Amino acid sequence: MTPVAPLITRFLREHMPIERGYSPHTCGTYAHAFRLLFIFASKRLGIRPSQLCIEQIDAELILAFLAYIEEQRGNSAATRNGRLAAIKAFFHYVEFSVPSALAQARQIHAIPGKRHDQALIRHLTKDEVCALIDAPDITTRLGIRDRAMLHLCFACGLRVSELVGLLLENLSLQRTPSIRVLGKGRRERCLPLWKATTADLRAWLAVRGKVPVPELFVNAQGDAMTRAGFEYVLDKHACTAAKTCASLNGRSVSPHQLRHGCAITMLQATRDIRKVALWLGHADTRTTEIYLRVDPLEKLDAMEAVLSLGLRRGRFKAPDALIASLFEPE
Incomplete structure (x- = not known):
């Protein structure tokens, strides 16, 4: 044995x-x-x-x-x-x-996996993301940090582990602001930053101060931000954002919904599933195809690309008075 x-x-x-x-x-x-x-x-x-x-x-x-x-x-x-x-x-x-x-x-x-329904993913809309990022009080140090975290998580479509594990040395705010992210499978990718995201990160760096850890984001004690810590921050600001965004009322917002929201935004902007896969760090575009099922604009493009069948139009004509009376409204 x-x-x-x-x-x-x-x-x-x-x-x-x-x-x-x-x-x-x-x-x-x-x-x-x-x-x-x-x-x-x-x-x-x-x-x-x-x-x-x-x-x-x-x-x-x-x-x-x-x-x-x-x-x-x-x-x-x-x-x-x-x-x-x-x-x-x-x-x-x-x-x-x-x-x-x-x-x-x-x-x-030989034990098989169990087949199950694949529901559409839940993501945050543009209005919901804006309400969430605007929720922190940026007159405080932790509010500035929270806004920078939320903004970066959405703009770069980061996993929670990628966000809390991001090192200060992997952030570049020079000519073309960018971050280097170590994702799943030890695959590294470089992502450019939006101007608004860069501004929030600069604001955080101005008040971050000297801390003993190399991570970009730290908690109130100066230790590296944890997964549970970010989930707490997100939940707190989601409750605040619900006061101005009705669709967030009673809704449980997970960190991955920010990533999904980024993916949908990127797909609608680029119309290229390969670029979305590169942005998110997916090794296979088949993983990224879940967003094609969510975005209705992809289906509208398909409808507009197909020519009308040109079917003959007409109206039903009853064969006699008895049948016609059955179709009369009450």
């Missing part, structure tokens, strides 16, 4: 961040998936999580776990598929470390 503990430790601490180059956020997401799996397995098998062996984590147990997180924890099919992807990635690693588990790993890899 092969203990799980040393394998999962090497997988999360060495294989994912060092060998594969996964971001800390992705590593944390995978770790949470395994935390749930091991708690479930320990209760099901009646042993402590540290006593679990790889041979006990078989396809039958994983299927029961997937059913549990959907039925008991209320996870969506998309979340269920994400947990399954993490498990499959781990067992791909196990194949090379424990050759005796090859047959077991093959059965786990």
Whole structure:
């Protein structure tokens, strides 16, 4: 029997961040998936999580776990598929470390993902973005910081991890203001800044002061801004913005909705899905195609490009008085 503990430790601490180059956020997401799996397995098998062996984590147990997180924890099919992807990635690693588990790993890899409805993404409109960026009180230091964060997040379509991890040295305010962003898959991209965004960043740098961390945005204590910290800032200003923008009333605004809003704005301005993919840092334009389903102007262009069929017009004529009377309004 092969203990799980040393394998999962090497997988999360060495294989994912060092060998594969996964971001800390992705590593944390995978770790949470395994935390749930091991708690479930320990209760099901009646042993402590540290006593679990790889041979006990078989396809039958994983299927029961997937059913549990959907039925008991209320996870969506998309979340269920994400947990399954993490498990499959781990067992791909196990194949090379424990050759005796090859047959077991093959059965786990054969577990299919669950098909689910793909709803339209929710994004922020131009009016909503303006109300949100105008919400912070720019007469205070933290208000200036919040406005700069919100503006930069939207203008560059940044992920939260990219925003809070942005280093001061990666901001250039010289001739052509720009930022260098390290995105998913360690892919780096350079994005130019709007004049208004640059002005907000200059205002923040003027009051940022000397802090001991290299990140551009810091919290009130001078430490690097965290993901949770930005989500708190966004939620606070979304409540303020709702007072002037009715569509934000009672709405939960997530950081990714700012990114989606940027993508829609870029798509409407450029009409080029490839440029939007480059701006957002997508490795594959198929990921960016979700925005084509959201933007109605794309469908209008398609309608205008198609010539009318020239169908013959006419009106229904009843064959006799009885049938005609059935169509008379009451």
